[in-house]
Amino acid sequence: MRAVKITGAVLMACALAACTDSAVPQATPTGTPPGLDRFYGQKASWKDCDGDFQCATVEVPLDYARPGGETIRISMVRLPASGRSGRIGSLFTNPGGPGASGVEFVRKTARAFSPELLRRFDIVGFDPRGVGASAPVRCLDGPGLDRFFSTDSSPDGQRETDALADESRTFAQSCQTGSAARLPHVGTLNAARDMDILRAAAGDRKMTYYGASYGTYLGAYYADQFPKNVRALVLDGAVDPKQTSTGLLVEQAKGFETALRSFAEDCVKTSACPLGATADAAVDRVSALLRQADERPLTNRRDSRKVTESWVAMGIATALYNKESWPFLRQALGQAVGQGDGTQLITIADLMVERKPDGTYSNQVAANMSVNCVDKPNPPDARTYGESVAEARRSAPRFGPFVVWGGLPCVYWPAKPEAEPKPPTATGAAPILVIGTLRDPATPYAWSEALAKQLDSGVLLTFNGDGHTAYLQGDRCVTQATDRYLTTAEPPTNGTRCG
Structure with missing residues (x-):
């Protein structure tokens, strides 16, 4: 991510529920920048x-x-x-x-x-x-983004790392094909x-x-x-x-860990919490769910996508954005933990990446990556990038790899920022x-x-x-x-x- x-x-x-006066300063603004009069x-x-x-x-x-x-x-x-x-x-x-x-x-x-x-x-x-x-x-189409988001974003070995690098390279190349001049x-x-x-x-x-x-x-x-x-x-x-480009992602991953702990403390106060009786037990249960989805994807009753570890992590992270979404997250985790059903989690994740029911996406994902990749310099290769992932894994074990590896397409980006x-x-x-x-x-x-x-x-x-x-x-x-x-x-x- x-x-x-x-x-x-x-x-x-809302989405989860289906549902000129004296105050104006009078100082003269900056003059029109040279050459821009007509604009x-x-x-x-x-x-x-x-x-x-x-x-x-x-x-x-x-x-x-x-x-x-x-x-x-x-x-x-x-x-x-x-x-x-x-x-x-x-x-x-x-x-x-x-x-x-x-x-x-x-x-x-x-x-x-x-x-x-x-x-x-x-x-x-x-x-x-x-x-x-x-x-x-314009970058990847709907099926291409489905593949990108389904790819293991917490690779456990070189084969999985290479697969993630290949998908990230494809993402970058598709943007060059669709929007090189912009x-x-x-x-x-x-x-x-x-x-x-x-x-x-x-x-x-x-x-x-x-x-x-x-x-x-x-x-x-x-x-x-x-x-x-x-x-x-x-x-x-x-x-x-x-913050550097990867430093932002490492710190963001820590933020999701903090939010997960806060959610867990709230969850165990309710009789409907499916994650255990203590906050520590609840957080551990989320870790176990991520490992389970890594070994065998959860079921999906909405469409043909497999609910991989990456989709599970994204669904949880998306619901953590807003405390009003926590009841929906409890329900989604209850289905995932109790029945191996990831349908609600992937439905929540779709809100983050603006995937529509027909399998198409808005251009939010393409624009997000395009702006991030040209705003700050990025590591020169996947191996160097992986050093930041290792740091994130230590400090944010559940969200670190998922968040930081999400920026890997920037390593292959065709338009490079000149300096920090x-x-x-x-x-x-x-x-x-x-x-x-x-x-x-x-x-x-x-x-x-x-x-x-x-x-x-x-x-x-x-x-x-x-x-x-x-x-x-x-x-x-x-x-x-x-x-x-x-x-x-x-x-x-x-x-x-x-x-």
């Missing part, structure tokens, strides 16, 4: 789409080093502010990934923002370059430059933004490139820019609010602490809770502090704790 995303946290419970001169032409929403596209250069060359279009959607007076402007959002559709996020989740924000802001989502409807990258240009720094053009096209003098998970990384690099254009940025569930990006400081920016959740499975709390310190104007808000990201979980303390900051640009006191 190469995913740092919020989509599972915000929408998981910054655009005005978004909003048209009604899908009920109360409005849609638009904005043109940006594919290669910012050649603004006169090929262009692409960035897809946007907004839910207009409901208030007839007191409108502040646009609240841009990004749900994470990388690769998650910001357009779909706003369509499905915009009304989860507080009534105050809905009254005073247009809630705006966009698909970053390479994602969704914005010049999407692959070098889908990285976060370019997506952040696009954001400033979107801001101008929407008519906002400065940027107001809510970014979750990977969206914090995107927001931090936006602030670093355009510090004078920052009005208020909320970075919820932060990614630490100082300089960590953002956003010198000169207005205060930036960073929110960290203590037991976040996908973006460990230490990352939020780190990012708040790296940003010159970073302010840390801590949520003592479970699940991935904090704001949309509904904690009153987090909601009030965040809403006040977004509406007034005045952050809470650095070090405030909620929950």
